[in-house]
Amino acid sequence: MASLPAETIDRLLAAALTARARAYAPYSGYCVGAAVLDENGHIHAGCNMENAAYPEGCCAEANALGAMVLAGGRKVAAALVAGAGEAQPITPCGGCRQKLREFATEETLVLAADPHSVRAQWTLGELLPASFEPAHLT
Numbered sequence: 680m681a682s683l684p685a686e687t688i689d690r691l692l693a694a695a696l697t698a699r700a701r702a703y704a705p706y707s708g709y710c711v712g713a714a715v716l717d718e719n720g721h722i723h724a725g726c727n728m729e730n731a732a733y734p735e736g737c738c739a740e741a742n743a744l745g746a747m748v749l750a751g752g753r754k755v756a757a758a759l760v761a762g763a764g765e766a767q768p769i770t771p772c773g774g775c776r777q778k779l780r781e782f783a784t785e786e787t788l789v790l791a792a793d794p795h796s797v798r799a800q801w802t803l804g805e806l807l808p809a810s811f812e813p814a815h816l817t
């Protein structure tokens with residue numbers, strides 16, 4: 680399988696863990712950080728942000744993507760999500776897989792990390808096969 684340069688992984692992991700430290704997760708207690716690498720080599724991070732009206736909470740990936748769009752990025756070259764889980768590493772939720780698909784291809788690498796290191800790697804196509812994508816609307 681394709682792989683990212685170690686330096687890129689280190690940058691993504693550091694950004695996601697820094698974001699995770701800012702997570703607002705008073706209800707679940709499950710803190711998540713995410714980082715996306717854009718087409719210009721810039722990294723954008725986000726954390727989860729819960730709400731007393733539970734469904735209004737936002738995932739870390741969604742907030743990282745919002746930061747990317749605000750900064751002018753339009754393509755996700757790679758993504759990393761970090762959360763607790765020694766026994767069972769985090770994996771992006773279904774909604775976030777679709778949100779990533781808007782800006783990424785089926786070949787885009789998605790990494791999952793615990794608070795210390797990367798634990799798993801997939802392509803977005805593996806996480807979201809037969810996905811609905813922007814090209815469906817053209």
Ligand code: THU
Binds near residue numbers: 739740771772
């Ligand atoms: N969460 C994320 O931020 N990203 C995911 O992909 C999985 C779940 C958050 C949402 C909620 O704040 C907490 O983790 C527990 O579900």
